[in-house]
Structures are given as structure tokens and as C-alpha cells.
Amino acid sequence: MDETAVKAQGIIKTYRSGIFKKRETKALLGIDLEVRKGELFGILGPNGAGKTTFLNIIMGILGRDSGTLLILGEQIARSFPERLKMRMNMSSGNANFPWSLTVRENIIFYGMLYGMGGAKLSKKADELMEFVSLEQYKDRRFDELSTGNKQKLALAKSLINSPELLLLDEPTTGMDPDISAKIRAMIKDINKNRGITVLLTTHYMKEAEELCGRIAFIKGGAIRALGTKEELQTMVNARDMEEAFIELAAEE
Amino acid sequence: MSLQPKNRKIPAVFGRIFALAYRNYVFSIRNISAVMEVLFWPVIGIVSIGMMGSFLKVNEQMLAFLLTGAIMSGVLQVVQLDVAFGFLYDVWSKSLKQTLMSPVSSFEYVIGPWLFSMIKGTAAFVFLSLLSLWWFKFYLPPPFIFILSFGGVMLSGLIVGMSVIFFLVIFGSRIDVVAWMISVLMMLICGIYYPVTMLPSGVAFIAKLIPLTYFLEYFRTGYGFPLNFAHPLIKGYGLSFLYIAVLFFLIETALLRARKTGMIVRLSE
Numbered sequence: 001m002d003e004t005a006v007k008a009q010g011i012i013k014t015y016r017s018g019i020f021k022k023r024e025t026k027a028l029l030g031i032d033l034e035v036r037k038g039e040l041f042g043i044l045g046p047n048g049a050g051k052t053t054f055l056n057i058i059m060g061i062l063g064r065d066s067g068t069l070l071i072l073g074e075q076i077a078r079s080f081p082e083r084l085k086m087r088m089n090m091s092s093g094n095a096n097f098p099w100s101l102t103v104r105e106n107i108i109f110y111g112m113l114y115g116m117g118g119a120k121l122s123k124k125a126d127e128l129m130e131f132v133s134l135e136q137y138k139d140r141r142f143d144e145l146s147t148g149n150k151q152k153l154a155l156a157k158s159l160i161n162s163p164e165l166l167l168l169d170e171p172t173t174g175m176d177p178d179i180s181a182k183i184r185a186m187i188k189d190i191n192k193n194r195g196i197t198v199l200l201t202t203h204y205m206k207e208a209e210e211l212c213g214r215i216a217f218i219k220g221g222a223i224r225a226l227g228t229k230e231e232l233q234t235m236v237n238a239r240d241m242e243e244a245f246i247e248l249a250a251e252e
Numbered sequence: 253m254s255l256q257p258k259n260r261k262i263p264a265v266f267g268r269i270f271a272l273a274y275r276n277y278v279f280s281i282r283n284i285s286a287v288m289e290v291l292f293w294p295v296i297g298i299v300s301i302g303m304m305g306s307f308l309k310v311n312e313q314m315l316a317f318l319l320t321g322a323i324m325s326g327v328l329q330v331v332q333l334d335v336a337f338g339f340l341y342d343v344w345s346k347s348l349k350q351t352l353m354s355p356v357s358s359f360e361y362v363i364g365p366w367l368f369s370m371i372k373g374t375a376a377f378v379f380l381s382l383l384s385l386w387w388f389k390f391y392l393p394p395p396f397i398f399i400l401s402f403g404g405v406m407l408s409g410l411i412v413g414m415s416v417i418f419f420l421v422i423f424g425s426r427i428d429v430v431a432w433m434i435s436v437l438m439m440l441i442c443g444i445y446y447p448v449t450m451l452p453s454g455v456a457f458i459a460k461l462i463p464l465t466y467f468l469e470y471f472r473t474g475y476g477f478p479l480n481f482a483h484p485l486i487k488g489y490g491l492s493f494l495y496i497a498v499l500f501f502l503i504e505t506a507l508l509r510a511r512k513t514g515m516i517v518r519l520s521e
Binding site: 095099 | 263264267268270271274275278279282283341342344345346347349350351352353354355356357508511512513514515516517518520
């Protein structure tokens with residue numbers, strides 16, 4: 001049985017803009033990465049390092065220039081297989097949802113997009129709202145929610161299809177420390193008790209240190225270091241992850 | 253998102269189409285601007301045309317013709333806007349990424365809002381017709397002519413809405429004004445109040461490539477005007493289905509390109 005959840009080799013991505021005057025920005029310079037099933041894997045790096053781009057490529061939102069990608073045993077070619085979309089999901093920091101829909105309507109709406117319906121979907125929506133403690137806000141419109149509750153909704157929505165692989169892009173960005181702690185507890189629960197493979201990006205050392213078994217440090221579109229937090233600290237002779245981050249970020 | 257409904261469970265496809273139609277419904281009832289699109293502007297059009305017709309003392313048949321033109325243009329605008337809004341709501345809410353990561357096909361993404369737009373367009377039509385009947389003694393052409401023309405206007409709304417989505421995916425949300433421009437321009441070229449034979453030859457040629465021209469031409473026969481084209485319904489419906497198929501392909505290609513260039517992410521931020 002294949003124990004690999006994600007296997008990326010030589011992933012290169014360039015953003016292109018401008019219709020008449022072409023502009024190019026190199027985002028990923030050749031990412032090699034393997035995430036095992038059941039793992040809670042962290043991608044740590046400063047802003048603009050290419051973390052979100054990499055997750056967007058894994059999720060099929062962005063196309064890659066070159067490189068091979070194997071997700072949950074499926075080789076990803078030019079188009080992203082829809083049966084694979086049913087097996088994975090993603091939650092972004094600063095996530096946005098249709099403003100006019102309430103919390104419950106949003107969860108139901110996305111559940112229907114994943115082919116669910118009826119009493120099963122209704123039950124699942126209630127269960128997820130309870131899991132992320134949003135029951136009392138279920139009839140509140142998305143644009144009336146606080147940042148923390150928006151993030152909880154994003155997490156609930158990302159679990160609607162019971163994914164095997166969950167991508168979390170900076171899940172605690174811009175949140176108060178107490179809400180961040182609650183979200184981190186939920187992420188641990190998702191990984192341990194629901195058995196979901198989690199690939200998480202963050203630029204908070206504490207988050208990576210607390211949650212992730214293995215961590216890849218990414219900077220300038222390339223992975224600069226990979227290992228457990230102890231291994232990363234040893235690599236750069238750092239006393240803790242904070243120092244390791246500073247050392248790795250400073251390396252050319 | 254892809255245009256491959258094959259190998260899908262039928263109930264899931266219907267569920268997705270229903271979900272997307274329902275989302276447009278919720279947006280429509282909770283946003284005042286959406287209500288204005290159905291009521292305010294079309295009513296202004298009907299009242300202006302009706303008052304002008306009364307002032308110029310045009311005969312009953314001619315006034316009915318002008319009013320039906322105003323009603324049809326209102327319906328076209330409502331239908332095409334709702335198809336375009338299906339995409340624009342995602343862009344304005346910055347939720348496009350959420351939708352694109354789900355297994356929704358281009359077909360479902362377009363057809364859901366269109367189905368709701370037809371209900372909304374029909375409601376707009378009934379309301380505007382009753383208003384015209386009460387105020388200006390309006391009457392419709394024979395049912396057969398009316399239904400076939402009305403169906404054509406619905407398809408034209410889908411074509412305009414899909415064109416707007418295509419342009420938005422290529423050029424980004426800075427050109428969202430095209431959502432309001434294209435249908436107005438199309439009505440001008442296709443002769444909503446006049447036969448296209450009145451237009452300069454270059455513009456008249458373009459008009460012949462647009463299905464709405466033929467639906468309006470056929471519609472005018474209901475008020476006793478002669479046909480300027482042979483087989484307007486075959487041409488109108490034939491061109492419509494051809495353009496819809498081409499637009500599905502173009503939207504799919506534009507989405508692939510947007511995934512490559514990163515436009516998808518820019519539309520979600």
C-alpha cells in the first residue's frame with residue numbers, strides 16, 4: 001500500500017501578467033517534497049517564500065510550469081482529476097466566502113458542490129459547526145463574522161467532504177492568541193482523531209513547533225531545509241525554532 | 253473545474269446546479285442592487301417608452317411593439333446579469349478559490365445561475381407586462397411567436413453572460429463593467445426598436461452574426477412587420493447553440509490559462 005500522500009518533484013512555477021507588456025515572477029524554483037499519509041507536515045517560511053503557491057498547485061487551483069506531482073496515488077497531469085478533488089480540501093488564512101450567505105448556508109452550499117445533500121448533509125453541517133464552536137453563529141451572515149469565526153468557518157468548510165488530505169494555508173494569520181490556540185487544538189484533533197493527513201503552511205515558529213512532525217523551510221521559492229524541529233535546530237546550531245527560523249531566513 | 257459531466261452521478265450534478273441557482277437566489281433577495289436590476293431600470297425604460305409613445309400619439313400596435321422591445325431588453329439584461337453575477341459574486345466575495353477547488357464543472361457553474369435567471373427574467377416579464385397593460389393598454393403578439401422569441405432572448409442572455417465570464421477570466425475584475433455594457437451594445441446592434449436594415453452596412457453585417465437579431469426580427473412579425481431574413485428562427489437558434497458550445501470551450505480554455513498565469517489567484521484576492 002502506498003503510504004505517500006503527496007510527492008512533488010522539481011515543481012517550478014512562474015506567474016505571468018500583462019496582456020501587452022508581459023511580466024514574469026518566479027515563484028517556485030524546483031520544489032521536491034514528500035508527505036506521508038497521516039502526517040502533520042509543516043511548510044515554514046517568510047512572507048512571499050512560495051508557500052501558498054505550492055499549496056495552490058497541490059490543490060489544482062494553479063497549474064505548474066514543470067515537475068511531477070503525485071497526490072493520494074494519482075499522477076497529476078495537465079488537468080486535475082475531479083475524483084481527487086473529492087478526497088481533499090483546503091482552508092486559507094483570511095478565507096473568504098459568499099458574503100450574503102449565513103454560516104450554515106455556506107457549509108451547506110459547499111457540501112452540495114461536493115455532491116452531498118439531504119439529511120446527511122444537514123447532519124454533517126451541524127456536526128461541523130459544533131466541532132468549530134460556531135453553532136450560535138449559524139444564522140449570522142459571513143460578512144458579520146469576526147476574523148476568528150471566519151477562520152473557523154473556513155476550517156469547517158474544509159472538512160465538509162471528509163478529506164483524506166487537508167491543506168491549511170496560514171490558518172491562524174491575524175488572530176488573537178487565544179483563538180489561535182483553539183484553532184491549533186482543532187488542527188491537532190483533525191490529524192490525530194480523524195486520521196486526516198495535514199499539510200500546513202505558516203510563518204509562526206510556535207505553530208510549526210507545536211503542531212508539525214516534520215517541517216520544510218522554504219525561502220525564495222526553494223526548500224532550504226527539511227526535517228523534524230530537532231533536526232532543523234541541529235542543522236543551524238540553534239537553541240530553539242525561533243533562532244532556527246532566523247538563521248535559515250538569513251542564509252543565502 | 254472542467255467541462256466533463258460524464259461519469260458523474262446524476263443527482264450530484266443536479267445538486268450542484270441547484271446549489272449554484274440557490275446561491276444566486278439568496279444574493280438576489282438580500283442585495284438591494286439585485287432588486288434594482290429587476291425593478292428599477294426596466295420600469296424606468298417601460299414608463300419612458302410608454303410616455304413617449306403616448307405623447308407622439310403612435311397607434312396601439314406601434315406602441316405595443318415599442319413596449320415589448322423595452323420589456324425584452326429588460327428581460328435580456330436581467331438574464332445575462334444573473335449568469336455573469338454567478339461568477340462576479342465569487343469574485344466580489346473573493347471566494348472564487350473556494351469554488352474552483354470543489355468538483356464543479358463549467359457546465360454546472362453556468363447553468364445553475366442561468367436556470368435561476370430564467371425564473372427571475374420571467375418574473376420581470378410578467379411584472380413589466382402587467383404594468384404596461386395597466387398603464388398603456390399593452391398587448392402581446394400571438395403566443396406562438398412570443399414564446400419562441402422569448403426563448404431566444406433567454407438563450408441570448410446566456411450567451412452574453414458567458415461572454416462576460418470569459419472576458420473576466422482573461423482580463424480580470426477591472427473590466428467587470430462589461431457585464432452591463434455588452435447587452436446594451438448588443439441591443440443597439442440587433443435592433444431592439446428597429447430592423448437592422450436601417451443600420452450602416454458594416455454594423456448590419458455584425459448584426460447578422462448575432463442570434464438576437466433573428467429573434468427580434470421574428471418577434472416583429474407578431475405586430476405585422478415583414479421579415480427581412482429567411483428562416484429567422486433556424487438561424488437564431490442554430491447560432492445560439494453554436495455560440496454556447498464555443499463559449500463553454502472558450503471559458504474552459506480561459507480557466508486553464510488563468511491557472512497557468514495566476515489570474516485565478518488574483519481574481520480571488
